[in-house]
Amino acid sequence: MRAATKHISKAALSHNLNTLADLAPDSRCMAVIKANAYGSEATQVLDALERADLFGVAAIEEALAIRAAGTRKPIVLLEGAFEAGDVALAADKQFELVIATMQQLEWLLACEHDFSRVWFKLDTGMGRLGFQAHDAKAAMDKLLTRYTQQNVVIMTHFSDSDAPDRSITNGQIARFDDFAAHYPDCEHSLCNSAGVLSFPHAHRHYIRPGIALYGASPFAGHFAEDHDLKPVMTLTTRVLSVKAFKRGEPIGYAQTYRLPADGHIAICEIGYADGYSRFIPS
Numbered sequence: 001m002r003a004a005t006k007h008i009s010k011a012a013l014s015h016n017l018n019t020l021a022d023l024a025p026d027s028r029c030m031a032v033i034k035a036n037a038y039g040s041e042a043t044q045v046l047d048a049l050e051r052a053d054l055f056g057v058a059a060i061e062e063a064l065a066i067r068a069a070g071t072r073k074p075i076v077l078l079e080g081a082f083e084a085g086d087v088a089l090a091a092d093k094q095f096e097l098v099i100a101t102m103q104q105l106e107w108l109l110a111c112e113h114d115f116s117r118v119w120f121k122l123d124t125g126m127g128r129l130g131f132q133a134h135d136a137k138a139a140m141d142k143l144l145t146r147y148t149q150q151n152v153v154i155m156t157h158f159s160d161s162d163a164p165d166r167s168i169t170n171g172q173i174a175r176f177d178d179f180a181a182h183y184p185d186c187e188h189s190l191c192n193s194a195g196v197l198s199f200p201h202a203h204r205h206y207i208r209p210g211i212a213l214y215g216a217s218p219f220a221g222h223f224a225e226d227h228d229l230k231p232v233m234t235l236t237t238r239v240l241s242v243k244a245f246k247r248g249e250p251i252g253y254a255q256t257y258r259l260p261a262d263g264h265i266a267i268c269e270i271g272y273a274d275g276y277s278r279f280i281p282s
């Protein structure tokens with residue numbers, strides 16, 4: 001039997017959700033549970049996320065799995081539809097869509113079904129998905145031929161909200177607000193984990209924490225407990241062998257490590273197949 005085992009603490013997960021939601025008491029909280037809840041087994045931890053108002057996932061397969069696991073909460077596809085068929089399936093299952101490209105907008109408008117809420121994604125500096133300033137207005141005006149502002153959430157994603165230099169995120173917020181000012185009845189959503197922790201004036205209608213929910217600090221040099229977060233995942237394994245070495249003797253590939261003094265080295269049962277990173281010096 002393989003000894004390497006991950007343990008998931010639901011108590012820690014719900015504690016973290018409470019911590020983050022309490023920081024933004026006037027916002028609704030979308031728990032981001034994409035990538036199998038960052039490896040924390042999305043379908044098995046839903047009951048620990050009872051306080052979340054909505055769930056966010058990347059792909060429709062994840063949304064289907066979470067719905068099948070029994071949640072009634074709204075589920076948002078954060079990357080939107082990958083193909084036209086996703087829109088019909090989302091309509092059928094009552095998933096919500098992010099609209100980040102003209103193609104996605106056309107698929108949405110071609111669908112007979114009316115979605116109760118549509119997420120309009122603006123690229124304010126991340127440089128990945130979302131409408132850029134020069135075509136955002138045309139896209140929004142097209143969306144508003146069918147939907148009212150009250151049904152639309154304008155969202156954006158921060159590239160540097162974990163950086164000590166706050167000017168990049170403040171610039172993104174300013175670009176967001178310039179655009180959103182034209183659509184005063186739309187709701188807003190900007191904050192990932194680091195945004196929730198560092199930019200309270202950007203909490204707005206919906207926060208979208210991911211990594212912090214799982215008990216990791218988004219800030220380099222900070223730990224979960226600095227933000228009253230608790231680690232959700234613990235990895236344990238067995239010690240397979242203990243060997244004695246002399247000071248200066250080499251250990252591992254490329255002799256990366258040398259013992260600073262005479263001592264013992266424990267060899268643990270864990271490898272790449274268990275998810276142990278190839279990039280950890282070994």
Ligand SMILES: *Cc1c(COP(=O)(O)O)cnc(C)c1O
Pocket residue numbers: 032034078157191192193194208209210211212218
């Ligand atoms: C992944 C993701 C989040 C969560 O980001 P964290 O930095 O993990 O908190 C929020 N919003 C969107 C659109 C995402 O894709």
